[in-house]
Amino acid sequence: MxxxxxxxxxxxxxxxxxxxxxxxxxxxxxxxxxxxxxxxxxxxxxxxxxxxxxxxxxxxxxxxxxxxxxxxxxxxxxxxxxxxxxxxxxxxxxxxxxxxxxxxxxxxxxxxxxxxxxxxxxxxxxxxxxxxxxxxAIPLIRPLRESLAGDKVNRVLGIVNGTTNFILDAMDSTGAGYQEALDEATALGYAEADPTADVEGFDAAAKAAILAGIAFHTRVRLDDVHREGMTEVTAADFASAKEMGCTIKLLAICERAADGASVTARVHPAMIPLSHPLANVRGAYNAVFVEAEAAGQLMFYGPGAGxxxxxxxxxxxxxxxxxxxxxGGRGPGESAYAALPVSPMGEVVTRYHISLDVADKPGVLAQVATVFAEHGVSIDTVRQSGKDGEASLVVVTHRASDAALGGTVEALRKLDTVRGVASIMRVEGE
Amino acid sequence: MxxxxxxxxxxxxxxxxxxxxxxxxxxxxxxxxxxxxxxxxxxxxxxxxxxxxxxxxxxxxxxxxxxxxxxxxxxxxxxxxxxxxxxxxxxxxxxxxxxxxxxxxxxxxxxxxxxxxxxxxxxxxxxxxxxxxxxxAIPLIRPLRESLAGDKVNRVLGIVNGTTNFILDAMDSTGAGYQEALDEATALGYAEADPTADVEGFDAAAKAAILAGIAFHTRVRLDDVHREGMTEVTAADFASAKEMGCTIKLLAICERAADGASVTARVHPAMIPLSHPLANVRGAYNAVFVEAEAAGQLMFYGPGAGxxxxxxxxxxxxxxxxxxxxxGGRGPGESAYAALPVSPMGEVVTRYHISLDVADKPGVLAQVATVFAEHGVSIDTVRQSGKDGEASLVVVTHRASDAALGGTVEALRKLDTVRGVASIMRVEGE
The missing domain is CATH 3.40.50.720 (NAD(P)-binding Rossmann-like Domain)
Incomplete structure (x- = not known):
């Protein structure tokens, strides 16, 4: 017919x-x-x-x-x-x-x-x-919108930008710095002449806004998406990640709050355990983890561009x-009936990996620990290593709000014994 | 409204x-x-x-x-x-x-x-x-039928039975034999009292028939699916797989022939490289790889039952x-317009891992190699190990048809110097 x-x-x-x-x-x-x-x-x-x-x-x-x-x-x-x-x-x-x-x-x-x-x-x-x-090419919008239409999506966690994944994967596997890995990506055609949209997370943030809107049946504006690029990720960060059994990925994360009453969307580099399937997504591939109430954990993997x-x-x-x-039919249109509030980054709760350069003298750890405690941020592990009167402290926290962590870091910077905050990285996927 | x-x-x-x-x-x-x-x-x-x-x-x-x-x-x-x-x-x-x-x-x-x-x-x-x-829970039929409706699917390769994946994963990680791993799966509720439908591959074969039909727009009957269970997979097979950098999975494989003019569907245990994403699918999880002409390689992962x-x-x-x-609309119905012939197992082309128990005397390898050559099956690697007058030969072939391999094995069994064929396992996902 x-x-x-x-x-x-x-x-x-x-x-x-x-x-x-x-x-x-x-x-x-x-x-x-x-x-x-x-x-x-x-x-x-x-x-x-x-x-x-x-x-x-x-x-x-x-x-x-x-x-x-x-x-x-x-x-x-x-x-x-x-x-x-x-x-x-x-x-x-x-x-x-x-x-x-x-x-x-x-x-x-x-x-x-x-x-x-x-x-x-x-x-x-x-x-x-x-x-x-x-x-x-990864079927993602149709599965979220149609296959999971009878379920409640609580989290979308994904690598949605191939350029940055290529760069981070190269840094991870070769020990290269950001600029060197970017140059390689540009030479191979994985990065554009002006890589800003990719490396500053604008591309991933647009995708996060789209995914969060569909997943939570809520309008999520681009401005609602907290965005941090990956240009400041260093070889030292990868070394720290390795010591924790992690690697670093630029993640788009859309989450429903524990009470279900609000949602957040964000893009930033994060440490992720090597045992997590997203850690093994190589080169310019994309992959998205979806957690739904009834379905459990799903992953969708494939080429994200080309x-x-x-x-x-x-x-x-x-x-x-x-x-x-x-x-004569029509596919699903916009579904924004849930109209959940989109919370700012300060309300996001996650774990943090913080590297501090500190003076190598007695009492520094006590000072630092006091600052964390005063801001209600609970410490999971501390690793201290010293050389030539200088020392570095690596603190990994339990789950804390981004606002509490921000306050902690601000106070740490004011300590005489803290010479600098070398890096702050969130830890996801645990 | x-x-x-x-x-x-x-x-x-x-x-x-x-x-x-x-x-x-x-x-x-x-x-x-x-x-x-x-x-x-x-x-x-x-x-x-x-x-x-x-x-x-x-x-x-x-x-x-x-x-x-x-x-x-x-x-x-x-x-x-x-x-x-x-x-x-x-x-x-x-x-x-x-x-x-x-x-x-x-x-x-x-x-x-x-x-x-x-x-x-x-x-x-x-x-x-x-x-x-x-x-x-894994969105698979909708992505195949709708998301890939503008593409040409060439291959579907998947772990579609959670019970057998749980058993094989346990054998792989603990070195247990089949019966021991099955008993554990039964005790934990992953296997039914009568596990036949799962361990003999009937469940996976039904899924393979459905997937092949949708992927190739061709009716694939259950009888068209070649089916081998995994009850004869041994701890020794896992040891051999490890030496090859592989693990063993029960796979459902639907393939379009290289010339595009026919398709095959089969379920059997197979070695798969540890570097392949399917190798890392643990416990009762399912995952399906889809290769399409334009989309490339996609993977869908999640809980396969419950x-x-x-x-x-x-x-x-x-x-x-x-x-x-x-x-007032209707979803996609059956799409079988391609009506491709479904070829028998003999025409499937893949690689093989064959373990032979042979007499430990000169000339055996030459005899064995001659039999492979006579049947047009090209050998990739041979590994020989001897002890106490007996020896074992592990032969890994290049790609060959199942019919040619079957003829080879039949002829090998007739050699005086071949005391037994310990195992034959296909190698997939390379």
Whole structure:
């Protein structure tokens, strides 16, 4: 029962991901048609540089006028792989207003304007899918939104940025410093010329906002996500981590508070035990741990970026959206009914690993321990090592709030005997 | 915009999974209603022993007449967690004929009669969902069917039976023999009194048939799945595996042939390198590796059984099916358009680890090597160790067909100098 009129797809952007989407739509056209129940046809490709040769794409389909393309009215699905906020936001909105459903890979836009875009989709009765926006090829948004729809997600803990994982993995395995590992990542094409979005955690923070929103049925704005990059992680931090049986990962962590009444979302480097499955995620791979009340601990692992993996996620969404158009249904829209408050970082409770440079004289440990006690931060272990009148103290705490830890560190800095706070790192996944 | 009339759910079976489904439906009623867009109401519970106390379930809902319950006509969704072929098959069929959609956790039934049940669902315009049938709480069927709908899956390689993984993990970590590890699993409740379905691979084979069917868009019958249990795996096999840097897992493997024109499905114990993520799947956990053309390597990990995890998967399906009923759509049905031939085990190509007990005299290795060469099986490594006139030869082959290996072993057994074939184990995941 194959419908004969093809579904028309407009592609916005034809870079690494877009060209792969176009290629698969052509080479696997029969499979896609069988799975959808109707053929899909590439009806237009909007690009910035029309003169560039695009293998396998009919030049007649290429246009620089993306706005005209999404306004055509005969487009069933718009696939947006431009990235960035504008013109993507206006194009997606216009596309839905002109009757198209949308598949996007745009994490920055979804993190910033997800609610507004979902409102347009709902108002127009269109689908807005974006599996490719988080963790590339790894099915994550659909499992969270649909497979776990009958469960209560309490925690999402993941490596969602391949560039930083590549750098941290290199630092861990070679003992290299940050700059050296970044240079290697850049040379190998794992890091962009300007790596800011990755290494400062902006990319991961956008993904954390999207994941927290879906997991907790609550709007989580990008500003709600506490963000720390990984540019200050040192070889010494890795050495300390190793002594604790840990490694260091840049983690996106979305948590429901113990009382269930609020949630938090944050991105920062953290020590994680080598026995934790996330510790073994190598290179540019991504992996996300999900803890749900009934399901228990789940993990999703795979390539978090790249043309073909991202195209796989885009095409999975394309098939779903096309099926919905044929069947008359719509996929799940925004679910923000829980509307839980998003707590600031100060209320996050976790463990800390703190390295202090201190004077090597009697009573220092007592002073330091007193400061922790005064701020209600309980110490788990202390390791002291001295050389040439200087000493270092490594303190690992029990679970404490970030605010209490912050107060502790501020007070420690004021001690005459504390020459410096060498590093503060959270310990997760225990 | 909450619809006021609740959707009515009939529960068939109220054992470990069913009681957990009922409990979550009650305790999380508000969340389910918000996610579905209408309240869901438990309208009846069919059980065999109505006199048993069922906490939290209104006794007025309990009935022994499952047939009358599914024929009521006002039931929106039937949740089947009885297991086994009959009466589950007749009840599910009757339910769909009387207007209900169905959520099932029944791997045996889906593996055996999936096509017939899907035909009824399609004919009646109803949904038939069964995420819980494979790998418990792990979202796997939905990701394969929907997230990867635009990709080409080439391989599914997984640990899909928790009981056998618990036993093999215990053998690996303690050096115990099979019987001792089985006894421990039984004592701890990980193995049933009659463990046949698990240890002989029947359970995993049913899951392999379901996964292969979905992954390859091809009907794969239970009889098409080559099945070997793990009762003959010995402590000596684990010792050999360790020497190779491997461990042993009972794997379900669904593969597309290199030319893409046929598929295979099989369940057997296999050596797998310690560096492979599946090697680190401990205890009763499940994990499934999926290799797709565009997505690359994905892994899904989590609890493969248990009341709450299975209930999580059932409830995810329940939300989806209820949403479809409200929205007027239907989820994906059977997709078997590819109709690829399913090749027999003889055509499977993999590597082998063969332990031979041989006479400790000159020329034996030459004889053995000749037999391999005559059957076109290329040898990768040989390890010889002798003691007291006897010797053992461990041969690891390059990739060869199962038929060629079978012929090789048959010929080896006929050699005077080969006293016995101690073990033959496939090597996967390299």
């Amino acid at each position: 194959m419908r004969t009129r093809p579904l028309k797809v407009a592609l916005l952007g034809c870079g690494v991901v877009g060209s792969e989407v176009a290629r698969i739509m052509t080479t696997h056209a029969d499979d896609l048609a069988a799975r959808i129940g109707a053929p899909v046809e590439l009806a237009g490709v909007a690009v910035r540089r029309p003169d560039r040769v695009r293998e396998g794409i009919d030049p007649a389909l290429v246009t620089t006028d993306a706005t005209a393309l999404v306004k055509r009215g005969d487009i069933d699905v718009v696939v947006e792989v431009i990235g960035g906020i504008e013109p993507a936001r206006t194009l997606i909105t216009t596309a839905m207003e002109h009757g198209a459903s949308v598949v996007s890979a745009n994490k920055a836009l979804l993190a910033q304007d997800g609610p507004a875009l979902h409102a347009v989709a709902a108002g127009q009765g269109r689908d807005l899918y974006y599996e490719a926006a988080v963790a590339g 043309g073909a993996p991202t195209a796989s996620a885009v095409l999975g969404d394309l098939v779903a959206v096309c099926r919905n158009r044929l069947g | 909450m619809r006021t009339r609740p959707l009515k759910v009939a529960l068939l079976g109220c054992g470990v999974v069913g009681s957990e489904v009922a409990r979550i439906m009650t305790t999380h009623a508000d969340d389910l209603a918000a996610r579905i867009g209408a309240p869901v109401e438990l309208a009846g519970v069919a059980v065999r022993r109505p006199d048993r106390v069922r906490e939290g379930i209104d006794p007025a809902l309990v009935t022994t007449d499952a047939t009358a319950l599914v024929k009521r006509g006002d039931i929106d969704v039937v949740v089947e967690v009885i297991g086994g072929i009959e009466p589950a098959r007749t009840l599910i069929t009757t339910a769909m004929e009387h207007g209900a959609s169905v959520v099932s956790a029944n791997k045996a039934l889906l593996a055996q009669d999936g096509p017939a049940l899907h035909a009824v669902a399609a004919g009646q315009g109803r949904d038939l969902y069964y995420e819980a049938a494979v790998a418990g 009341g709450a995890p299975t209930a999580s998967a059932v409830l995810g399906d329940l939300v989806a099916v209820c949403r479809n009923r409200l929205g």
